Amino acid sequence: MNPIADNSDRSIDLARQHLLRDGQVSRQFLRSEIAHSWQRSVDAGLSCASPLEPENLSQSSLNDLKEQHRPLIEAAHPEIKQLAEYFSSVGGLVMLADADATILSVTGDKRHLDSQTRYALAEGASWCEEIRGTNALGTAVIDRSAVMINGNEHFLDSVGYLSCCSAPVTNAEGEVIGVLDLTSLVDNQKLPPNLSLVRQGVRAIENRMFSSRFRQQVILSVHSRPEYLRSSWQGMIALDLDGIIRAANDQLCQLLQRNRKELTGRSLERIFGIRPEQLLNDIRRKGRGVLRGLSGDFCCELLHFPDNQPLILPENRPARETKHRKADAGHKQSDELHSPNKALPELSEFAGQEPSLIKGVRMGSRALAHELPVLIQGETGTGKEVIARALRNDSRRRHQPFVAVNCAAIPEGLIESELFGYQEGAFTGSRKGGMTGRLQQANGGTLFLDEIGDMPLALQARLLRVLQERTIAPLGAGQEIALDIAVICASHRDLKQRVAEGLFREDLYYRLNGVCIRLPAFRNRADKASFIRGFLRQLTPDGQDISLDPELLHQLLIYPWPGNIRQLETTLRVAIAFMEPDESTITTEHLSDDFLDELSSRTAGTDKSSSETAVVQYADITQTTGLSSKAAEKEYERASRYHQSDLKAGEEGVIRQALMHHEGNISASARSLGISRATLYRKMRQYDLMRS
Numbered sequence: 001m002n003p004i005a006d007n008s009d010r011s012i013d014l015a016r017q018h019l020l021r022d023g024q025v026s027r028q029f030l031r032s033e034i035a036h037s038w039q040r041s042v043d044a045g046l047s048c049a050s051p052l053e054p055e056n057l058s059q060s061s062l063n064d065l066k067e068q069h070r071p072l073i074e075a076a077h078p079e080i081k082q083l084a085e086y087f088s089s090v091g092g093l094v095m096l097a098d099a100d101a102t103i104l105s106v107t108g109d110k111r112h113l114d115s116q117t118r119y120a121l122a123e124g125a126s127w128c129e130e131i132r133g134t135n136a137l138g139t140a141v142i143d144r145s146a147v148m149i150n151g152n153e154h155f156l157d158s159v160g161y162l163s164c165c166s167a168p169v170t171n172a173e174g175e176v177i178g179v180l181d182l183t184s185l186v187d188n189q190k191l192p193p194n195l196s197l198v199r200q201g202v203r204a205i206e207n208r209m210f211s212s213r214f215r216q217q218v219i220l221s222v223h224s225r226p227e228y229l230r231s232s233w234q235g236m237i238a239l240d241l242d243g244i245i246r247a248a249n250d251q252l253c254q255l256l257q258r259n260r261k262e263l264t265g266r267s268l269e270r271i272f273g274i275r276p277e278q279l280l281n282d283i284r285r286k287g288r289g290v291l292r293g294l295s296g297d298f299c300c301e302l303l304h305f306p307d308n309q310p311l312i313l314p315e316n317r318p319a320r321e322t323k324h325r326k327a328d329a330g331h332k333q334s335d336e337l338h339s340p341n342k343a344l345p346e347l348s349e350f351a352g353q354e355p356s357l358i359k360g361v362r363m364g365s366r367a368l369a370h371e372l373p374v375l376i377q378g379e380t381g382t383g384k385e386v387i388a389r390a391l392r393n394d395s396r397r398r399h400q401p402f403v404a405v406n407c408a409a410i411p412e413g414l415i416e417s418e419l420f421g422y423q424e425g426a427f428t429g430s431r432k433g434g435m436t437g438r439l440q441q442a443n444g445g446t447l448f449l450d451e452i453g454d455m456p457l458a459l460q461a462r463l464l465r466v467l468q469e470r471t472i473a474p475l476g477a478g479q480e481i482a483l484d485i486a487v488i489c490a491s492h493r494d495l496k497q498r499v500a501e502g503l504f505r506e507d508l509y510y511r512l513n514g515v516c517i518r519l520p521a522f523r524n525r526a527d528k529a530s531f532i533r534g535f536l537r538q539l540t541p542d543g544q545d546i547s548l549d550p551e552l553l554h555q556l557l558i559y560p561w562p563g564n565i566r567q568l569e570t571t572l573r574v575a576i577a578f579m580e581p582d583e584s585t586i587t588t589e590h591l592s593d594d595f596l597d598e599l600s601s602r603t604a605g606t607d608k609s610s611s612e613t614a615v616v617q618y619a620d621i622t623q624t625t626g627l628s629s630k631a632a633e634k635e636y637e638r639a640s641r642y643h644q645s646d647l648k649a650g651e652e653g654v655i656r657q658a659l660m661h662h663e664g665n666i667s668a669s670a671r672s673l674g675i676s677r678a679t680l681y682r683k684m685r686q687y688d689l690m691r692s
């Protein structure tokens, strides 16, 4: 850096004086990126005293712009929320802009700004350099790199009291598609400018966009240092199933010191000298693989495997690979529930042998038949969307559209147009042909509102009106459209609790809650063993008979499954993929190291000679493990003795199963559980099992 251009107020003041006096940008007093930007500002005809003219888009053009940038806004939403949690409490702003530096969202505290700046730092305002001179948003776009513009480094005098950090967001092709910015007052002691925080936020946004764009590819996390794997600094590769590199992120190109063109479209083997099957096998065995690049070795881990695809197979299994590729060829993207080797279960299959589900699906079906709404509550991964689809497939609307909306995934500013839509010409710049809202798309069929508990309060009122009046008026439409839809809602949050906290409208809660189906957590299901068996059958690629090692089954039955069926599915998919062609039994050898660690830590302390009992029907064991009935009986005996900690982990399920096994006989159930009859009664009351 130039010794005089020390970034101090004094050197910048000197540069300003110089500019006013001679009309020249003096490079000796400024950091070089600031000097270049000042020069561009002068070339654009600006002067430091230029006013902060309003340059904001109309509301309608803003809506249109947001619509265009929906993927960026959605990917940035979690980062902005997280940054704003801290920043807004200490007087800062978090902003997202598009690649022209037009602000798409502003979150935070604007009280410390003067009224002009407040207006100029609003959604729809342009901060491109030609209009605003040197500023973080506009300069980051032009320089294609992260910048901090502090105080009077800003070209316009009127914003010299701000301190701003911005970094550009790029897509998988390396094009700038937006900018993330943190802004505060220069003298805000609680919030010193923090470029690395913005850079980190941008990496997280880019990685999220990369992951959601390449759902049909294998995604690997790559870095020369293992501690950076899975962090926002990771390199990412999206790999087609035949080992061709489809995309690479910026960090990967930097790590490998190669440009994107040298990587994309080439085979993994050509670049790194390793076949994808071999790499995945290494990852399975050691948790990580090694990629050998020109500039050294890189470790890598598996981030994502496409749901609907057969996993990359061990080297000597080409036939199966080909077969499944063909089966998948015409498969629709991203519809995880319609995977070729895992059909959507029918209602009875969904309920399995779990009493609460048998009752739940019956009630849900009846509710839909009587045009009543259905509310589904349950932890994440318990199958709320699966049951919603199965209920619809069982209803008279089975041939009509099923439209699913995840209310938590859509940013607040977009959810209204997403749900209600608008007509062409509703506002200047509105999309040609307008936009049909999701409610209207569902007309005649079924609307599934997932994570309804996260819907903003203002929209809850509008939804309530639609459900009461059964009509909808898209923005700009002259007339109302009649709506004939079945409504199914789901949430992992306790909606009653949300009502009590004032976060969910009570009237809407009662309107949606025609019938409430509570999906049990997987650990509490009474039919875990038979469910696992059925699931294995669904997931096995070509009808192969795959069984589970009894010892492993014991552990799976007592493991608490925090991710429920989703986690079980991933676990079994990985295990199946890592079986050799001549193997037919899944053992701990086939599990990922991560899951094995988790399994042993969560099921530690299991003492099979303990008097506490976990009842597992031996019929289930026979079918799940493929053992003869005699051997299965032995296994049943073994499985029937677990430590108290296991009983706690899935106590409700264990008690249910004991009662089912002993056909409701309290004495026999209590004996097998190793507890007194009084304790069993108490626990039955606790888990509301008296009636069933």
Ligand SMILES: Nc1ncnc2c1ncn2[C@@H]1O[C@H](COP(=O)(O)OP(=O)(O)OP(=O)(O)O)[C@@H](O)[C@H]1O
Residues within 6 Å of the ligand: 336, 337, 345, 349, 350, 351, 378, 379, 380, 381, 382, 383, 384, 385, 386, 387, 450, 492, 565, 566, 569
């Ligand atoms: N009964 C079932 N049979 C087969 N697969 C199931 C079943 N229930 C859930 N799954 C699988 O588990 C995964 C999660 O299911 P789903 O998305 O319906 O859960 P969810 O409760 O809606 O989760 P979230 O609250 O996180 O959205 C999916 O891959 C789905 O295929």
